Amino acid sequence: MAAGDVGELLVPYMPTIRVPKAGDRVYKTECSFSYDSPDSEGGLYVCMNTFLGFGREHVERHYRKTGQCVYMHLKRHMKEKVTGASGGALPKRRNTKLFLDLESNGDLNNDDYEFEDEAKLVIFPDHYEIPLPNIEELPALVTIACDAVLSSKSPYRKQDPDSWEEELQVSKHANTLVQMDNGVRIPPSGWKCSKCDLRENLWLNLTDGSVLCGKWFFYGSGGNGHALEHYKEMGYPLAVKLGTITPDGADVYSFDEEEAVLDPHIAKHLAHFGIDMLQMHVTENGSRDNDIKPRVSEWEVIQESGMKLKPMYGPGYTGMKNLGNSCYVNTVLQAIFSIPEFQRAYVGNLPRIYDYSPLDPTQDFNTQMAKLGHGLLSGQYSKPPTKSELIEQVMKEEHKPQHNGISPRMFKAFVSKGHPEFSSNRQQDAQEFLLHLIHLIERNPIGSENPTDVFRFLVEERTQCCQSRKVRYTERVDYLMQLPVAMEAAVNKDELIAYELKRREAETARRPLPELVRAKIPFSACLQAFSEPDNVEDFWSSALQAKSAGVKTSRFASFPEYLVVQIKKFTFGLDWIPKKLDVSIDMPDLLDISHLRATGLQPGEEELPDISPPIIIPDDPKGTACYHEDLYFPTILHHNSPDIDESSVMQLAEMGFPLEACRKAVYYTGNMGAEVAFNWIIAHMEEPDFAEPLAIPGYGGATFPGAGGAAVVGLDNQPPEEMVAIITSMGFQRNVAFHALRATNNNLEHALDWIFSHPEPEEENETTSETMDLENHVNANILAESDPEGPRIKDGSGRYELFGFISHMGTSTMSGHYVCHLKKEGRWVIYNDLKVCASERPPRELGYIYFYRRIPS
Numbered sequence: 001m002a003a004g005d006v007g008e009l010l011v012p013y014m015p016t017i018r019v020p021k022a023g024d025r026v027y028k029t030e031c032s033f034s035y036d037s038p039d040s041e042g043g044l045y046v047c048m049n050t051f052l053g054f055g056r057e058h059v060e061r062h063y064r065k066t067g068q069c070v071y072m073h074l075k076r077h078m079k080e081k082v083t084g085a086s087g088g089a090l091p092k093r094r095n096t097k098l099f100l101d102l103e104s105n106g107d108l109n110n111d112d113y114e115f116e117d118e119a120k121l122v123i124f125p126d127h128y129e130i131p132l133p134n135i136e137e138l139p140a141l142v143t144i145a146c147d148a149v150l151s152s153k154s155p156y157r158k159q160d161p162d163s164w165e166e167e168l169q170v171s172k173h174a175n176t177l178v179q180m181d182n183g184v185r186i187p188p189s190g191w192k193c194s195k196c197d198l199r200e201n202l203w204l205n206l207t208d209g210s211v212l213c214g215k216w217f218f219y220g221s222g223g224n225g226h227a228l229e230h231y232k233e234m235g236y237p238l239a240v241k242l243g244t245i246t247p248d249g250a251d252v253y254s255f256d257e258e259e260a261v262l263d264p265h266i267a268k269h270l271a272h273f274g275i276d277m278l279q280m281h282v283t284e285n286g287s288r289d290n291d292i293k294p295r296v297s298e299w300e301v302i303q304e305s306g307m308k309l310k311p312m313y314g315p316g317y318t319g320m321k322n323l324g325n326s327c328y329v330n331t332v333l334q335a336i337f338s339i340p341e342f343q344r345a346y347v348g349n350l351p352r353i354y355d356y357s358p359l360d361p362t363q364d365f366n367t368q369m370a371k372l373g374h375g376l377l378s379g380q381y382s383k384p385p386t387k388s389e390l391i392e393q394v395m396k397e398e399h400k401p402q403h404n405g406i407s408p409r410m411f412k413a414f415v416s417k418g419h420p421e422f423s424s425n426r427q428q429d430a431q432e433f434l435l436h437l438i439h440l441i442e443r444n445p446i447g448s449e450n451p452t453d454v455f456r457f458l459v460e461e462r463t464q465c466c467q468s469r470k471v472r473y474t475e476r477v478d479y480l481m482q483l484p485v486a487m488e489a490a491v492n493k494d495e496l497i498a499y500e501l502k503r504r505e506a507e508t509a510r511r512p513l514p515e516l517v518r519a520k521i522p523f524s525a526c527l528q529a530f531s532e533p534d535n536v537e538d539f540w541s542s543a544l545q546a547k548s549a550g551v552k553t554s555r556f557a558s559f560p561e562y563l564v565v566q567i568k569k570f571t572f573g574l575d576w577i578p579k580k581l582d583v584s585i586d587m588p589d590l591l592d593i594s595h596l597r598a599t600g601l602q603p604g605e606e607e608l609p610d611i612s613p614p615i616i617i618p619d620d621p622k623g624t625a626c627y628h629e630d631l632y633f634p635t636i637l638h639h640n641s642p643d644i645d646e647s648s649v650m651q652l653a654e655m656g657f658p659l660e661a662c663r664k665a666v667y668y669t670g671n672m673g674a675e676v677a678f679n680w681i682i683a684h685m686e687e688p689d690f691a692e693p694l695a696i697p698g699y700g701g702a703t704f705p706g707a708g709g710a711a712v713v714g715l716d717n718q719p720p721e722e723m724v725a726i727i728t729s730m731g732f733q734r735n736v737a738f739h740a741l742r743a744t745n746n747n748l749e750h751a752l753d754w755i756f757s758h759p760e761p762e763e764e765n766e767t768t769s770e771t772m773d774l775e776n777h778v779n780a781n782i783l784a785e786s787d788p789e790g791p792r793i794k795d796g797s798g799r800y801e802l803f804g805f806i807s808h809m810g811t812s813t814m815s816g817h818y819v820c821h822l823k824k825e826g827r828w829v830i831y832n833d834l835k836v837c838a839s840e841r842p843p844r845e846l847g848y849i850y851f852y853r854r855i856p857s
Helices: 003-016 059-066 140-150 226-234 266-271 298-303 327-336 340-347 350-355 365-377 387-395 409-415 430-443 493-509 523-531 646-653 659-668 674-684 721-729 734-743 748-757 766-770
Strands: 044-047 053-055 070-080 113-123 128-132 202-205 211-213 238-241 252-254 259-262 457-465 471-478 481-483 519-521 534-536 550-556 562-567 570-572 578-580 583-585 590-592 614-617 624-627 799-809 817-824 827-832 835-838 847-854
Touching (some): 003 070, 003 113, 003 140, 238 266, 298 817, 327 365, 327 409, 327 430, 327 799, 327 827, 340 365, 350 365, 365 409, 365 430, 409 430, 430 847, 481 523, 519 523, 523 550, 659 674, 721 734, 721 748, 734 748
Parallel strands (some): 519 583
Antiparallel strands (some): 044 070, 238 252, 252 259, 457 471, 457 550, 534 550, 570 578, 590 799, 614 624, 799 817, 817 827, 827 835
């Protein structure tokens, strides 16, 4: 077709073809509805109007839904390398500038294969194709639009404050880094700055092997700046942070580029100093000695290193790419999508979800969950190698690049948007992400079924005044059981004492550390610790109308369909540095917690009077008392300058929390110390005004968050009728609207958040509570499973069977690696990011989060 004919063909579609502007996200690496990419057999189609990407299976749906006809088709071809006449390889790739930002699971520098990128315009519905580049035939506007799409950067790179996620760039020094052959070998522990006595925030210079302290807050605490001084003196540009090295990478900083960077050769650079990054062993000469018995580390046991694990393929055996410390996301998603209720909610409703998704499916939670479930369960992205490929692997040392597994980049970017921790590339707590995901699912219901119902249960809390012996019973909703680690019950205390003495001697003498001895804790001791009463700090007894000693006991008012058990391994040291208890707990395959069933008020028990502790209102210079039943202690509010313990504020701020949030945490917990304030932060960090300045309004408009996020409000805080009408028009009960508005000082947006975060509305009318609409996800304090209009509490037997667990390797939630083991089709399977294999020795005793399913009675 002549140039004029091509231009004439495009004339009717010119108004729909756009040039990407600053801020436009171009999705040219992944389909919005599936994990198809330019690497896939059908390639990827990018809409030239919305810049959304679609696989071959979904592009027709977008065309029918929007009428958009012009798409750019992107395809990456892989073929065996052709050798030249002299035996040398011909150039590897053609059109290398087309996909500068294209993500690929394959090795683009493979010696046996080369890659060729192809782009063309496709006009629907006739699928007319126009090869690119085609400057002579295309109108100027179309050429500019095509060039802009092809040269666009990843939508996940941090380009402005509103963007989602920051991608680290490969250091310009990585490929040319010179390493001194000076005989330096780095021990596996006992590091210390070579210029001072600091043992934290230490950095290994990758040129000369110097271990020096940092100066900046980079995933850790501060230092004396000796690493930076060393760079200024010697000019050695790259350093890796000790304590962050895992088989998946490490934190690398470039002094010259003044930012965190990626080093694609980090394994080789670390091996130069005797660090085996894949196994976390250090040998004397930098190479593995088969005659040396390695220390049995947590990393080896959990990942089942040294065993020949059989790869698993097919539906339910799809791996997930690690985006850089995103293993906490991968493990949680693998676990929940092994549960039938989640499979039915998202994969079972896939056609309906896709048909009703918004025009931008990348910004729809249910679409992204359905896409993820389909990617994991369809088997489409977990195909075994063909017979010819297996033969080829045997004949050649280098395997053909595989494209199995999915990348959760689009999903993570969406669900973590605006979250200060999950939106970063730092390691996070899998338990916190699980609760964050549950919260998002609650906020985005699919019809009448909510898959998180299987986790939800009621907790009965019995609080007793030790002096009057009177009690109070309350109930709250929870989603997981947190078991304390009963260290005092360790059955190998003598071995632990001996190991600790040897370890200290070895560190002092700078000798290799002795064989690790891990504390062995009976599960029964942890369960007993859970059931024992806890002291209530600053308990205010309504019977005495004064502070008194109080104890609180928790029991299950209902047992969930699926019980999630978290072992509370993570704690803080005396220096407020997060650390992990390295323990072994004999977790049972079959668990019976029926004895923890709540009993309610017992004969002979007397309830505490329904009187609340005093709170001083700031309008009265001497203090005016008001009351709230959920507060255990009186909170004193002062004029203008509230009394805030600044030392506690700074302790929290040094942990990375916003300063204003730290001030509120210390203030609202009555200056009871940084530890109590830290718990407040964890409970409130997802609130919209979390980081806003502390405001202490006058009488009548004050809100004072108490236990469970409740609030005390002034007497004239009467909700405006128009706001009540707006909330009730959404399907909520009128009394729920009143409670929410009064608890949030008549802030409509905050009131809606309050409703979803308070599944137990304070009801005076029990009958009204029982008839609440389930699709609002507002749960009452009563059980009504037999009533379809009752709260979503699935009560039943307290007997469970283990079917999965998530394990953490590393010293704290800020570093390390997560792995998931799931029991499928009668056998255990290990999910280690992209690697999915049959498990030989599932390390049940070293898990962090355990998943149990109810055994049918």
